[in-house]
Amino acid sequence: MAQHAFIVGLGHVGLATAVCLAELGCRVTAHDHDAARMDGLAEGRLESDEPALVAAFLQGVAAGQIALSRRSHPDGPIDFAFACVGTPLKPDGRPATTGLRNTLIDLAARTPGDFLLVLKSVPPPGGALSRLQAALARLRTPTRNLPVVITPEFPRRGQALRDITQPSRIVIGTDDGQAANTLAKLYAPLRSPILFVSPASAQLIKYASNAFFAAKISFINEIASLARSTGADVRSVAEGMALDPRIGADFIEPGIGYGGDCLPREVRALERLIPGHRPGMLRATLAINARQREAVISTLNEALGTLRGKEICIFGLAFKAGTGDVREAPGLAVIDALRRGGAHVRAYDPRAGAAARDARPADERLSHYDDAYQAAAGADAVVIATDWPEFRSLDWTDIAEHLSGPRVVVDGRNLLEGDALRALGLSFIPLAG
Ligand SMILES: NC(=O)C1=CN([C@@H]2O[C@H](COP(=O)(O)OP(=O)(O)OC[C@H]3O[C@@H](n4cnc5c(N)ncnc54)[C@H](O)[C@@H]3O)[C@@H](O)[C@H]2O)C=CC1
Ligand SMILES: O=C(O)[C@H]1O[C@H](OP(=O)(O)OP(=O)(O)OC[C@H]2O[C@@H](n3ccc(=O)[nH]c3=O)[C@H](O)[C@@H]2O)[C@H](O)[C@@H](O)[C@@H]1O
Numbered sequence: 001m002a003q004h005a006f007i008v009g010l011g012h013v014g015l016a017t018a019v020c021l022a023e024l025g026c027r028v029t030a031h032d033h034d035a036a037r038m039d040g041l042a043e044g045r046l047e048s049d050e051p052a053l054v055a056a057f058l059q060g061v062a063a064g065q066i067a068l069s070r071r072s073h074p075d076g077p078i079d080f081a082f083a084c085v086g087t088p089l090k091p092d093g094r095p096a097t098t099g100l101r102n103t104l105i106d107l108a109a110r111t112p113g114d115f116l117l118v119l120k121s122v123p124p125p126g127g128a129l130s131r132l133q134a135a136l137a138r139l140r141t142p143t144r145n146l147p148v149v150i151t152p153e154f155p156r157r158g159q160a161l162r163d164i165t166q167p168s169r170i171v172i173g174t175d176d177g178q179a180a181n182t183l184a185k186l187y188a189p190l191r192s193p194i195l196f197v198s199p200a201s202a203q204l205i206k207y208a209s210n211a212f213f214a215a216k217i218s219f220i221n222e223i224a225s226l227a228r229s230t231g232a233d234v235r236s237v238a239e240g241m242a243l244d245p246r247i248g249a250d251f252i253e254p255g256i257g258y259g260g261d262c263l264p265r266e267v268r269a270l271e272r273l274i275p276g277h278r279p280g281m282l283r284a285t286l287a288i289n290a291r292q293r294e295a296v297i298s299t300l301n302e303a304l305g306t307l308r309g310k311e312i313c314i315f316g317l318a319f320k321a322g323t324g325d326v327r328e329a330p331g332l333a334v335i336d337a338l339r340r341g342g343a344h345v346r347a348y349d350p351r352a353g354a355a356a357r358d359a360r361p362a363d364e365r366l367s368h369y370d371d372a373y374q375a376a377a378g379a380d381a382v383v384i385a386t387d388w389p390e391f392r393s394l395d396w397t398d399i400a401e402h403l404s405g406p407r408v409v410v411d412g413r414n415l416l417e418g419d420a421l422r423a424l425g426l427s428f429i430p431l432a433g
Contacts, residue, residue, distance in 0.1 A: 002025055002026055002027045003025070003026050003027070003079040003080065003186070004026065004027045004028075004029070004074070004077070004078045004079050004080075005021045005026045005027070005028050005029070005078065005079065005080040005081075005082055006028075006029045006030075006031070006069075006073070006074045006078045006080070006081045006082070006107070006111075007021075007028060007029070007030040007031065007081075007082045007084060008031055008032075008072065008081065008082070008083055008084065008085055008103055008104075008107065009031075009032060009083065009084035009085035009086065009121065010030055010031070010032035010037060010038075010041065010084070011032075011084065011086060012048075012049075012050065012053065012155065012157065012160040013084040013120050013121075013153055013155065013160065013164070014030065014032065014082075014084035014085075014120075015053050015054065015057045015160070016053055016153075016155065016160040016161050016163075016164035016165065017082050017084055017120060017153075017164060018030045018057055018060060018066050019053070019056045019057055019060055019066075019161060019164075019165065020164050020165045020190075021080075021082070021186075022060040022063075022065035022066050023165060024186060024187070024189060024190070026065075026079075026080075026186075027065065027067075028060070028065060028066045028067070029066075029067045029068075029069045029074055029078075030066055030067070030068055030069065031068070031069040031070070031071065031072055033072060035070075038068060038070060041054075041057070041058070041061070041068055042068055044058050049157060049158050049322065049323045049324055049325065050157075050158055050159070050160055050161060052161055053160055053161040056161055072103070072106065072107065072110075073106065073107045073110040073111050074107075074111050076112065077111070077112050077113035077115070078111060078113075078115045079115055079116065080115060080116045080117075080118055080186075081104070081107055081108075081111070081115055081116070081117050081118065082118045082120060083100060083103065083104055083117065083118065083119050083120060083121050084120045084121060085099060085100055085103055085121050086099075086121070087099075087100060087121050087122075087123065089265050089268075092272075093265075093268045093269070093272060094124065094268075094269055094272060095123065095124055095265060095269055097123040097124075097128040097131075097132075100119075100121050100123065100128075100132075101128070101131060101132045101135060104117060104132065104136075105132075105135045105136065105139070108136060108139050108146055109139060113144070114143065114144045114145055114146065115146070116147055116149060116179050116182060116183065117136075117146060117147065117148045117149070118149050118151055118183065119148065119149065119150045119151070120151060120152070120153050122150060122152045122202070122203055122206045122207075123203065124203065124207060124269040124270075124273065125200055125203040125204050125207065125273060126273060129148070129150070129199055129200075129203070132148065133148065136148065145176070147174060147176040147178070147179035148174065148176075148179075148199070149172060149173060149174040149176070149179050149180065149183055149199075150171075150173035150174065150199050150202040150203060151170065151171060151172055151173065151183065151202070152171055152173075152202055152203070152205060152206035153167070154167065154168060154169075154206075154209060157260065157261075157320070157322075157323050157325055158322040158323050165190070166190070166192070167190065167192045168192065168193075169192055169193045169194070169195055170184075170187050170190065170192050170193070170194045170195070171195050171197060171202050171205050171206075172184060172194060172195065172196050172197070172202070173197050173198060173199045173200075173201060173202020173203065173205075174198075174199060174202075175198060175199065180196050184196070206266070207266045207269060207270050208270070210262050210263050210266040210267070211263075211266055211267045211270050211282060211285070213250075213251045213258070213263060214258050214263040214264070214266075214267045214285050214289070215267075215281060215282075215285045216250075216251040216252060217251050217252070217253070217254075217257065217258045217263075217289070218257075218258075218284065218285040218286075218288035218289055219252075220234070220238055220251075220252040220253070220254045221254050221255070221257060221288050221289075221291075221292050221432065222288055223237060223238075223254070224254040224431075224432035234254050234432050235254075235414060235432075238252045238253070238254065253387075253414070254414065254432035255292070255387075255412050255413045255414055255431060255432050256292050256293065256296060256330040256334075256385055256412030256413060256431060257288075257289040257290075257291075257292035257293060257330055258289060259319035259320070259327070259328040259329045259330050259333075260319040260320065260325065260327060260328055260329075261319075261325065261327040261328065264289070264328040265328075267282055267285055267286055268286065270282055271283060271286065292330070292412075292431070293330055293333045293334055293337065294337070295431055296334050296337075296383055296385075296410055296412055296431060297334070297337045297338065297341065299410050299429055299431065300312065300338075300343075300381055300383070300408065300410060301341070303381065303406060303408045303410075303427060303429065304380055304381060304405065304406065304408065306342075307338060307341035307342055307343040308341065308342035308343070309342060309343070309344075310342075310343045310344070310380045310381070310405075311343070311344050311346060311378055311379045311380050311381075311404075312338050312343045312344070312345050312346070312379060312380065312381050312382075312383065313345075313346045313347075313348070313375050313376045313379035313381065313382045313383070314331050314334060314335060314338075314345055314346070314347045314348070314382075314383050314385055315348055315349075315372065315375070315376075315382060315383065315384050315385065315386070315388075315391050316331050316348075316349055316384055316385035316386025316387075316388055316391070316412075316413070317329055317331040317332060317335075317347055317348075317349035317352045317353070317355075317356035317385070317386065318331075318349055318351060318352035318355075318386050318388075319386070320386065320387060321386055321387045321388045321389065323351070323352070324351040324352045324354070324355050325352065325355065326352050326355045326356050326359050329352070329356075329385070329386070330385050330386075330412065331347070331349070331356075331383075331385030331386060332356065332359060332360055334383060334385055334412075335347060335360055335366060336360075339365040339366060343365070344364075344365055344366070344367070345365065345366045345367070346367050346369060346375045346376070346379055347360075347366065347367070347368050347369065347375065348368075348369045348370075348371070348372050348375035348376075349386065349388075350372075350388055350390055352386075353368060353369075353370060356368065372391075372394055372399075373394075373395075373398060373399065373402070376399045376402060376403060377402040378402065378403075378404055379403055379404070380403070380404055380405040380406065380407075380408065381403075381405075381406075381407075381408035381409070381410065382399070382403070382408070382409045382410070383409075383410045383412060384409070384410070384411045384412050384413050384415050384416065385412050385413070386413065387413040387415055388415075389415075391415055391416070392415055392416060392417075396416075396420070396421060396424060396426075397424055400421075400424040400425060400426050403426070406427050407425065407426050407427060408426070408427045408429065409421055409426050409427070409428050409429065410429045410431060411428065411429070411430045411431060412431045412432075413431075414430060414431075414432055416428070416430075418430060
C-alpha cells in the first residue's frame with residue numbers, strides 16, 4: 001500500500017514537495033492555513049511565480065495522488081508529516097519558529113500512531129530544535145517515537161519544481177538511524193547523492209550554503225570597486241575567474257547586491273547565532289551588500305548635484321528577475337534612501353508592481369506606474385535595480401527623449417549596453433563597471 005504523507009504549508013516548497021512525493025508513489029494530503037490559498041488551489045486558479053509548479057500540483061490533485069485538506073491534521077494514521085511552513089523574520093532579525101513548533105505539536109497531538117516528522121522549514125541552528133524535541137517528548141510513548149528529521153531544500157524561487165524533484169543532494173539530518181533509513185528509501189528513486197548528518201549539521205548546511213552564495217556576491221562586488229579604481233572591467237575579471245571550475249560562474253555577477261527572502265535572512269541569522277562571536281566574514285558580506293545600495297545613492301548625488309527635489313525612476317522592484325517577490329529587494333532599499341534624501345521616486349516593475357505597492361504604498365514622495373515609459377517620462381535619472389531582460393529591449397531612444405536634466409542612467413545590474421546609451425546622449429553609469 002502507498003505510504004501516506006501529510007504536508008503542512010503550501011508555498012513553493014510545500015507545492016513542490018507534494019509533487020515530488022506523489023511522483024515517489026506516496027498518497028499525499030496537503031494543507032495550508034491560508035483559506036484564500038486553499039480556495040485558489042481547489043478552484044485551480046492560484047497565481048504563482050512558477051505556473052508550471054502549480055500546474056503539476058493540480059495535475060496531481062486531478063489524478064487523485066494529492067488531496068487538499070482544510071484541516072490542519074490528517075484524519076487517520078500517516079507515515080510522514082512534512083513541515084513546509086514559513087519562518088518569517090522577527091523584529092530582532094531572527095527567524096520565528098514558534099509557529100512551526102506549535103503547528104507540529106498540534107499535528108502530532110491530533111494524529112494517531114507513529115510517523116516521521118520531516119522538517120523542510122529549517123530552524124536556525126541553536127535552541128529551536130531542542131524546544132521542539134522537548135515539546136514532542138511529552139507526546140512520545142514506548143510505541144510512539146515521533147522521530148524528527150531535518151531535510152533542507154535548496155530551491156531557487158521560480159525553479160522550485162526542478163530543484164526539488166531533481167535535487168543536487170538530499171541531506172538527511174537526524175540522530176535516529178531507522179528514521180534516516182526510512183527517508184533514504186523514500187528518496188532513493190531520485191538518484192541524488194544522500195548525505196546522512198546530525199540535525200545540527202543539516203541546519204548549518206542550509207544556512208551556510210546561502211551565506212556562501214551571499215559571500216560570493218559580496219566578494220565580486222568588492223572586486224568591482226577595486227576594478228573601478230584600477231581601470232579593469234569587472235565583467236571581464238568575473239569571466240576570467242569563472243572559467244576556473246573551482247570558482248565557477250554562479251553567484252559572481254556584480255551589481256546592486258543580493259536580496260530576497262533567503263540570502264539576507266540567513267546571513268543575518270548566522271551572524272547573530274552565537275552571542276559574543278565575531279563572524280568577520282559574515283559581517284563583511286552584510287556590509288558590502290549594504291554598501292552596494294548606498295553606492296546607487298552616492299552615484300546619483302554626484303551626478304545630479306543633489307537628490308532634493310529630483311525625480312528618480314526605478315526600473316525593477318523584484319529582488320531578482322523572473323519573480324514578483326519584493327522581499328529585501330534592492331530596488332525598495334534604494335526607494336527608501338531616495339525618499340529620505342528628498343527625491344521623488346517613480347517606480348516600475350514588469351511583474352512585482354502589486355507587491356511593491358503593498359510594501360511601499362504611494363505617497364507624495366513615491367508614485368507607482370504600470371508602464372515603463374510613463375515612469376521614466378520627466379525623470380532626471382533612471383536606476384536599473386532588477387535584472388529583467390525586458391529592460392534591455394525597451395526603446396531607449398524614446399526614454400532618452402523624455403528624460404530631463406543630465407539624463408542619468410545608473411545600471412545596478414550590468415544589463416544595458418553602455419556605448420549605445422551614451423550615443424543617445426545619456427549619462428550612463430554602470431554601478432559595477
Ligand atoms: N522558497 C524557497 O526557495 C525555500 C524555502 N525554504 C524554507 O521552507 C519553508 C517554506 O518556504 P516557502 O514555501 O518559500 O514559504 P512561503 O512563505 O512561500 O509559504 C509558506 C506557506 O505556509 C503556510 N503556512 C504558514 N504557517 C502555517 C501553518 N501554521 N499551518 C499551515 N500553513 C501554514 C503559508 O500560508 C504559506 O502558504 C520556509 O521555512 C523557508 O525558509 C527552504 C528552502 C528554499
Ligand atoms: O533558501 C532559499 O530559499 C533559496 O535561496 C536562494 O534562492 P533565491 O532566493 O531564489 O535567489 P538567488 O537566485 O540565489 O538570488 C539571490 C539574490 O542574489 C542576487 N545575485 C545572484 C547571483 C549573482 O551572481 N549576483 C547577484 O546579485 C540575485 O539578484 C538575488 O537578489 C538560493 O539560491 C537557493 O539555493 C535557496 O534554496
